Amino acid sequence: MLVLEQILNGIQFGIALFLMSAGLTLIFGIMGVINLTHGSLYMVGAYAAALVAAKTGSALLALLAGLAGAAVAGIVIELVVIRRLYARDHLDQVLATFALILIINQSATMLFGRQPLFVQMPPALARSVTLLPGLVYPLYRLVVIAVGLLVALGLALLINHTRIGMLVRAGATSREMVRALGVDIRLLYTLIFGLGALLAGLAGAMAGPILAVQVGMGEQILILAFVVVVIGGVGSIRGAFYGALLAGLIDTLLRAFLPGLLRQVMAGSNADALGAGLSSMGVYLLMAIVLLVRPKGLFVKQS
Amino acid sequence: MSSEAIVQSTPVRPALALRLLLAAVVAALLVALPFAAKAFGLESFTGLATQVVIYAIAAMSLNLILGYGGMVSFGHAAFFGVGAYAAGILYFHFADRSAFLGLIPGTDSLLIAVLAAMLVSGLVAAIIGAFSLRTGGVQFIMITLAFAQMLFFLFVSLETYGGDDGLIMRRREVLPFIDTRDAVTFYYLCLAAAALWLMLTACIVRSRFGFVLNGMRQNEQRMAAMGYAPYPYKLVAFIIAGMGAGLAGALMANYLRFASPDMLHWTKSGELMMMVILGGAGTLFGPLLGAAALVLLEAFLTAQTENWQLPLGIILLVIVLFSHGGLVALIRRFVPDKS
Amino acid sequence: MTAPLLDVQGLSKRFGGLTATDAVDLALPAGELHALIGPNGAGKTTLINQLVGALAHDAGSIRLAGADIGHLSVWQRVHRGLARTFQITQLLPDFTPLDTVMLAVQARHGHSYRFFADARRNRTIREEAAHYLDQVGLSGRANARVGDLAQGERKQLELAAALAVKPRLLLLDEPMAGLGSAESQQMIAQLAALKGQVTMLIVEHDMEAVFTLADRVSVLVYGKIIAQGSVEDIKANEDVRVAYLGEGDV
Numbered sequence: 001m002l003v004l005e006q007i008l009n010g011i012q013f014g015i016a017l018f019l020m021s022a023g024l025t026l027i028f029g030i031m032g033v034i035n036l037t038h039g040s041l042y043m044v045g046a047y048a049a050a051l052v053a054a055k056t057g058s059a060l061l062a063l064l065a066g067l068a069g070a071a072v073a074g075i076v077i078e079l080v081v082i083r084r085l086y087a088r089d090h091l092d093q094v095l096a097t098f099a100l101i102l103i104i105n106q107s108a109t110m111l112f113g114r115q116p117l118f119v120q121m122p123p124a125l126a127r128s129v130t131l132l133p134g135l136v137y138p139l140y141r142l143v144v145i146a147v148g149l150l151v152a153l154g155l156a157l158l159i160n161h162t163r164i165g166m167l168v169r170a171g172a173t174s175r176e177m178v179r180a181l182g183v184d185i186r187l188l189y190t191l192i193f194g195l196g197a198l199l200a201g202l203a204g205a206m207a208g209p210i211l212a213v214q215v216g217m218g219e220q221i222l223i224l225a226f227v228v229v230v231i232g233g234v235g236s237i238r239g240a241f242y243g244a245l246l247a248g249l250i251d252t253l254l255r256a257f258l259p260g261l262l263r264q265v266m267a268g269s270n271a272d273a274l275g276a277g278l279s280s281m282g283v284y285l286l287m288a289i290v291l292l293v294r295p296k297g298l299f300v301k302q303s
Numbered sequence: 304m305s306s307e308a309i310v311q312s313t314p315v316r317p318a319l320a321l322r323l324l325l326a327a328v329v330a331a332l333l334v335a336l337p338f339a340a341k342a343f344g345l346e347s348f349t350g351l352a353t354q355v356v357i358y359a360i361a362a363m364s365l366n367l368i369l370g371y372g373g374m375v376s377f378g379h380a381a382f383f384g385v386g387a388y389a390a391g392i393l394y395f396h397f398a399d400r401s402a403f404l405g406l407i408p409g410t411d412s413l414l415i416a417v418l419a420a421m422l423v424s425g426l427v428a429a430i431i432g433a434f435s436l437r438t439g440g441v442q443f444i445m446i447t448l449a450f451a452q453m454l455f456f457l458f459v460s461l462e463t464y465g466g467d468d469g470l471i472m473r474r475r476e477v478l479p480f481i482d483t484r485d486a487v488t489f490y491y492l493c494l495a496a497a498a499l500w501l502m503l504t505a506c507i508v509r510s511r512f513g514f515v516l517n518g519m520r521q522n523e524q525r526m527a528a529m530g531y532a533p534y535p536y537k538l539v540a541f542i543i544a545g546m547g548a549g550l551a552g553a554l555m556a557n558y559l560r561f562a563s564p565d566m567l568h569w570t571k572s573g574e575l576m577m578m579v580i581l582g583g584a585g586t587l588f589g590p591l592l593g594a595a596a597l598v599l600l601e602a603f604l605t606a607q608t609e610n611w612q613l614p615l616g617i618i619l620l621v622i623v624l625f626s627h628g629g630l631v632a633l634i635r636r637f638v639p640d641k642s
Numbered sequence: 643m644t645a646p647l648l649d650v651q652g653l654s655k656r657f658g659g660l661t662a663t664d665a666v667d668l669a670l671p672a673g674e675l676h677a678l679i680g681p682n683g684a685g686k687t688t689l690i691n692q693l694v695g696a697l698a699h700d701a702g703s704i705r706l707a708g709a710d711i712g713h714l715s716v717w718q719r720v721h722r723g724l725a726r727t728f729q730i731t732q733l734l735p736d737f738t739p740l741d742t743v744m745l746a747v748q749a750r751h752g753h754s755y756r757f758f759a760d761a762r763r764n765r766t767i768r769e770e771a772a773h774y775l776d777q778v779g780l781s782g783r784a785n786a787r788v789g790d791l792a793q794g795e796r797k798q799l800e801l802a803a804a805l806a807v808k809p810r811l812l813l814l815d816e817p818m819a820g821l822g823s824a825e826s827q828q829m830i831a832q833l834a835a836l837k838g839q840v841t842m843l844i845v846e847h848d849m850e851a852v853f854t855l856a857d858r859v860s861v862l863v864y865g866k867i868i869a870q871g872s873v874e875d876i877k878a879n880e881d882v883r884v885a886y887l888g889e890g891d892v
Binding site: 226234275277280288292 | 434438444452457459460580584613617620
Binding site: 506507509510511512513514515517518521522524525526527528529530531532536539 | 694696715716717718720721725726728732733734735736737741744745746748749750753754755756757758759760761762764803804806807
């Protein structure tokens with residue numbers, strides 16, 4: 001039962017990773033921009049939701065605030081900075097968004113302090129349900145999983161059955177082709193960026209009651225989302241989905257069980273520290289193996 | 304012009320003398336710096352200058368792959384940190400009278416520590432490079448970042464070597480006949496290392512290997528069509544760069560008498576990239592200027608405000624968005640190097 | 643009869659549902675200048691890319707002087723004597739033409755893992771590179787910046803870099819494209835001068851150039867070779883007229 005519970009935890013973490021990496025992979029795929037502030041949008045979503053939740057006590061308002069906050073922040077960042085970077089090389093994009101992270105993180109520290117915020121679980125969801133005899137699981141986490149799956153389904157429909165989706169698919173293989181189609185690229189880019197911001201905000205808002213909301217939370221998940229994008233393949237939503245679940249499961253299961261296994265062969269505190277470290281490395285090792293076998297990612301055609 | 308004439312005409316550089324003069328002036332200033340600091344009662348400035356010189360080595364090494372080779376590595380701090388830990392761990396086992404993995408005894412010799420750091424960093428760079436260079440573009444950036452983060456977690460989890468808190472060295476490692484504990488002496492030591500690395504870089508970028516590397520940056524397809532395999536050249540450059548960062552890391556660990564996971568943090572990689580860009584990527588002296596600019600700017604801002612990252616971020620953002628070619632390009636406006 | 647220098651058999655390549663190259667057979671005896679013509683989208687550049695190894699083929703074989711090179715990478719094939727030029731020039735913008743050709747010469751000489759001596763001061767390589775620049779008429783611009791070269795000069799540089807490899811077989815992908823008429827005439831003269839020394843496969847839309855230069859011509863339509871023969875044969879071929887020449891401006 002403990003294993004099943006940890007598998008659910010892994011899926012839930014995978015969902016958060018998926019929401020982050022879906023936006024990232026779209027932005028890389030369509031716009032060719034490497035955007036480090038994606039983690040900041042996650043943080044903005046988390047802070048906006050946490051503050052509104054604390055003020056109003058309404059989970060729905062908090063969620064809306066998280067979405068709106070991230071979307072607004074995303075669009076402002078796109079208009080003010082990212083827009084100037086489309087024609088630049090990746091290096092300038094990395095450095096400009098790196099500078100933005102410094103600005104955003106320091107501003108957040110000045111506004112909200114260094115103490116992490118803790119968010120109350122929405123009362124209606126603050127209970128556990130019995131899934132199987134012996135398997136009791138928090139309802140909130142189940143809802144997070146459900147929301148994530150719904151979003152994944154929605155994205156799949158969007159990508160496969162709409163005009164925007166067609167452009168997205170075309171753009172992931174050939175940016176020139178989309179330009180040649182006479183599409184208003186600026187608008188498409190802003191839309192894609194806004195969508196990515198919205199997904200990051202959703203992930204951040206939902207993370208509030210599970211994690212501590214604090215400065216730097218964005219970068220932790222950002223780097224893991226990068227790994228997911230590499231595993232799944234740049235530009236592939238499907239790759240982001242399966243890659244995120246895989247990474248979420250591996251990370252969670254290693255964290256849950258590796259220290260215990262190590263404790264059989266070494267002293268307790270050392271085993272815990274080494275176990276934690278090694279399980280943090282697990283996802284990166286997975287990435288290395290994927291790179292060996294399929295350098296372009298699991299769900300992208302290798303040429 | 305006949306083919307004979309092309310061969311005869313060596314590239315004319317009227318400003319070469321001026322540039323050499325500029326380099327000599329900078330070198331003289333760097334050598335004179337501790338005395339000036341002492342004369343003005345600003346002894347702490349020597350420490351700051353030591354940091355500048357050490358970061359300059361790391362930035363120069365990154366510049367070899369980033370500026371000359373066109374590889375945007377976002378994980379260079381990993382090699383810096385590995386070098387620092389190599390020196391720190393050797394000292395730890397020396398003080399502890401134990402052996403690394405029960406096999407390798409510790410040492411307090413700075414020379415051995417530095418060589419070991421370069422060796423280990425080069426080895427780590429070979430492994431990371433072998434994986435990362437299978438891809439390019441955006442993936443390469445993300446992968447180098449991810450591998451650096453992986454090593455970060457590795458060092459955080461090594462309780463024996465201080466884990467999260469880092470590894471303190473009670474003293475600097477020593478050299479025969481040279482007092483490494485003296486701040487000024489240690490500064491000159493680092494300055495000499497930086498000068499050596501600068502000369503090495505100058506040789507490499509002009510050599511046949513550097514010629515090929517520079518071509519790879521500009522167009523890999525063209526290089527392949529002329530018979531060059533991109534992967535091995537890039538990997539060798541990546542390893543050399545890793546060794547340079549390892550050297551810098553070992554020196555930094557000795558300067559601070561401290562090695563910590565923060566040295567491998569992704570923000571450190573970002574700072575190293577900033578130094579290269581700030582000074583001018585693909586130029587010999589750019590990283591030195593960039594390291595000086597960033598270290599001094601950070602020192603100045605931290606003295607002014609607790610929230611120093613805000614102005615730093617704004618300044619860096621403006622520089623990236625509106626400058627091209629960094630400080631070296633700015634200087635070249637006044638001292639042109641082309642006829 | 644001696645074996646052909648280039649012997650391609652049954653070469654095929656599919657992209658999803660699209661057949662880019664359909665069982666192409668092509669044999670070039672040493673010394674021949676062979677032209678490959680066909681309408682846009684016929685798969686000519688795709689075929690070149692398969693011959694040089696930039697694209698993997700699905701089926702068939704490629705032999706150069708009897709040796710199977712189909713599994714070799716681009717740079718390995720270069721060392722076997724296969725050089726190419728690009729339709730859209732692929733050059734090193736920050737270098738000079740002299741630098742570029744020196745790199746090509748250096749690749750042939752080997753020894754590129756040398757870290758100390760100044761590569762540009764190597765007199766042997768410099769002289770050899772200057773010779774190739776002279777051959778294509780680019781000596782006057784040897785120390786210009788490649789990024790500043792005119793289109794015609796870039797095409798000349800592509801040719802010089804390819805010649806510096808000392809190829810046995812030279813694949814030229816639309817060497818006249820984008821050239822003015824004077825430049826085209828110059829390029830035709832240069833290729834004519836090379837004829838017989840190097841075996842060449844030339845993809846070209848400029849029919850005047852093709853009919854002036856070629857020993858034999860192959861016509862590629864939808865990835866398939868529909869006709870092959872001397873210039874006169876091709877001019878007279880009814881299928882070719884219908885499929886290609888008829889709709890063109892010849």
